[in-house]
Amino acid sequence: MKSTFEAVGFCKYCKESRMVEAPEDATQEQLDQLATDECTCQGAYAEREREQQHEYAVYEIENIIKPRSEAAAVIFRDNIENIQMGKIKQITATVITPESGDKWTLLIKRGKDGLTISAKTTFEAKTEVF
Ligand SMILES: [Zn+2]
Numbered sequence: 001m002k003s004t005f006e007a008v009g010f011c012k013y014c015k016e017s018r019m020v021e022a023p024e025d026a027t028q029e030q031l032d033q034l035a036t037d038e039c040t041c042q043g044a045y046a047e048r049e050r051e052q053q054h055e056y057a058v059y060e061i062e063n064i065i066k067p068r069s070e071a072a073a074v075i076f077r078d079n080i081e082n083i084q085m086g087k088i089k090q091i092t093a094t095v096i097t098p099e100s101g102d103k104w105t106l107l108i109k110r111g112k113d114g115l116t117i118s119a120k121t122t123f124e125a126k127t128e129v130f
Pocket of ligand 1: 011012013014015016036039040041042043044
């Protein structure tokens, strides 16, 4: 087991310092991340919200996208952050499922309040992640 020590980290957003418990070989960047994880400022809070949204999005992509197309699921999953940050507005994939021959339109996009993940054929499976 690695031993830990108490060190000073700085929140990435508000720069407030705090004592954090870290592995002995932790870099300053890791200490700062630990401090950010514990900080209650708006920036740190928003980062945790984004991380949670990211987790939900991964889960929903597994549920809604992957059963229709593993390839699209990989692309969507790899770009959650780009969508969250607005670097990509939306990704659409059109696929045909081999078993049934159904044509699906798969979508991930950033809306006003969260991420929308949907799979549409003659009906639609849709979810929003906040
Ligand atoms: Zn902070």
